[in-house]
Amino acid sequence: MARKTDPELARLSAADALGRLERGEAKAVDLVDACLDRIAAREPEVGAWTYLDRDHAIAQAEAADGRRASGRSPGPLHGLPVGVKDIIDTADMPTENGAALDAGRRPRTDAAVVERLRAAGAVIMGKTVTTELAFLTPAGTRNPHDPERTPGGSSSGSAAAVADFMVPLAVGSQTAGSVIRPASFCGVVGYKPSRGLISRAGVLPVAEPLDTMGVFARTVGDAAMLAQALCGPDPRDPAALVQPVPRLAAAAASGPPVKPLFAFVRQPAWEELAEDDMREAFAELAGFLGEQCDEVALPEPFSKGLDIHRTIMFAGLARHYAHYYNRGGDTLSAGARAAVEEGRTVLAHDYLVALDWVALLNAGLEQIFERYDAIVTPAAPGQAPKDLATTGNAAFCSLWTMCGVPAVTLPLLEGYDGMPIGVQLIGPRGGDERLLRTARWLMEETARADGQEG
Template sequence: MNETTPASLVALSAREAAARVAANTLAAEAVAAAFAERIAAREPVVQAWAHFDRDRALAEALAAPAGPLAGVTFGVKDVIDTVDMPTGYGSPVYAGYRPAWDAPIVALTRRLGGVVLGKTVSTEFAMASPGKTRNPHNPDHTPGGSSSGSCAAVAAGMAHVAFGTQTAGSIVRPASYCGVVGYKPSFGTLNRAGIKPLSDSLDHLGLITRDVRDAAFAAAALAERPALAEGSITGPLRVGLFRTSRWASAEPATRAALDRTVAAIEVAGGTVRELPVPDLFEQLYALFDAVMGWETPHTLAYERQVLGERISPVTLGFLDTLAKATRDQYDAALAVLKRRDAIVEELLDGCDVLITPAAPGEAPAGLGSTGDPVFNKPWTLLHAPALTVPAGVGPSGLPVGVQVVGRIGEDAHTLAAAASIEDALKARTS
């Protein structure tokens, strides 16, 4: 294959594209043009973009400064503010809204040379009402949500990196459904200003990429923490298999994916042991419901009280359900969560990371639901770093991932462990 064909340029990892642009052997605008061609080919079916303007994207690429992200293409979830593109927050009530500024993460991406191709589809307010996006592996199935467009765009080869947000399972779960890496960092690793909020205690900003090392590469630049891309594992990887208190919700596809992952880790020289599920773990679900239940209806008070007739019945119903949480339940949950670090340490039980389901199974058929975040809520609540690592396909031929979870603040180690697990899985299937 010609190394400068659009197909070959789109196939470059974010790391490879950045290295070639830095070495002056490739122009950032050529990369952007190749991705624009890919978008033209795949978007009619996948429908991942809420806004894409080819001319604007190519002009940005041409004017992009030199920097560590030069040559890297980005999709920005439509709950993240952009000054030069509409930000609709996934809702028709904000259609065409133009913020007065870029969210800091977008401004930083551009300052570091990254090219923002466009805005990716989100569910309404990053909640439960689906958008138009379809799973790129089978358009009759959901891509998941709420980071629907971001996961689908990366899976369809329409961007190197896309920003996602997660309050319950909105990065990890759709990444599993779409067969990509979804990285939810430790809470606060990436700047959340300029993002439509849902729950101040739970909202995470993260990245969707093709592989773990691209996630580490982009996060290291955007967090200004080079160590995120420099983590390493010394000695055999120690992994805990954690089935959770909701194991009954794991479908055969997810159970098989975990079995494949365990076998791959052991063949690669790592050790895996099953971890106990303490009674506290099931209690985390009630704590999650109390925190999101109190914070989200208050955060969206304007939309609920003033715009209620204009937002979707799904969103309104979800808010009404959340609003059943009381202030006393919320305060009690926050009191328990002061021990987050200790709780995570107990769950990992001496392992480097644990592996656990990323989603119940393959992407459900139909577009009326984005799936169940049952396996994501506790880790979001605990602020621990969590990644989806693709782990093969299920019986319907759709992707299935596993979730890798590490210690709070130890993202470099967690990313390195996840990359080792990814390598082991690829070696097993090659």
């Protein structure tokens, strides 16, 4: 006999869903069923998934219910459905990296983040669409708010799946703007922790000095809960920090001791790329924050930041995509081939100098964070472009990725067409707890103001 599914379960936040499971008001299999039904109804239009096995998802949920029924510790993500970007290795599912040459690829082991998801009791629903090799070429996913618009990239499917209530949580990665930008375009919370908090072992490398894991959710608290479960040292990733796991969830749930101060930063790409509706929306936000927000100019060295990021990233692309280029360059998009070719022209001297710049830029940020709790800045030039041949421009994210600092984008603003525009908050490296606490405060304050106006 078929189970009767409550479709509203799919719309719950991760925290609310977890509460129902803990109170016995629903089972993991009910939640997964609701998400699978939502996927079945919406996937033809959104295209968020590259691999999904309904029976396997249900089997994981039944196992989670069995663990709880037996009295064993269910884990902090017990029974919660999670989407995993298809550059992250999964031993029981294909990992094809959005590349024709990797079609049918079956890893032997799980990536570190997948190991931690399983240990935390999550249900790994399937693999979400990535752009080709986590770079620029789209792979068919559409924005849930308007199917004629891009969802962003490269974590396209992860952002779209969370935005469309297919799953409450998803995992992605960022080398330039691949978490923050799609979260902004799709109207969800995207969180890129300080580099080194989450291991990259078992994830397709693009450029090691830049590559960072990230998460998608519909609330700041949910993003913090998922990220905390993924944090921790890992000798397989030389960049992984050896330190206690930060208390991200508790920080996100707490209030700041005093009202936070924000530094509004326009960034080097502002004059060239910022769209009119985004400029107006941020002017309104700055007005709302009033004396808690000052406009602050980045130190002069940041004017070279985007060029420095490009040097580091394209050198990495040339290294890690070389075997694709050499084995079957004709299967790659023109953009991927051009990136490899450009990366091969980067001189060792220029690459090493570019790496040295990162410390200089972080020194400039430290001066800002001596006074301000967070930098507030756009996540993207504006709302999602009405163009499925692009994933948008990452220029408003690249600096922060290069510096390794934590970033979170919040779905607070709208463009002229009613599409989401994300507000990006930046904190000092290692200041993830403070950043999430500040992000939660800003979400609540703007919601309170909207309620009063309504």
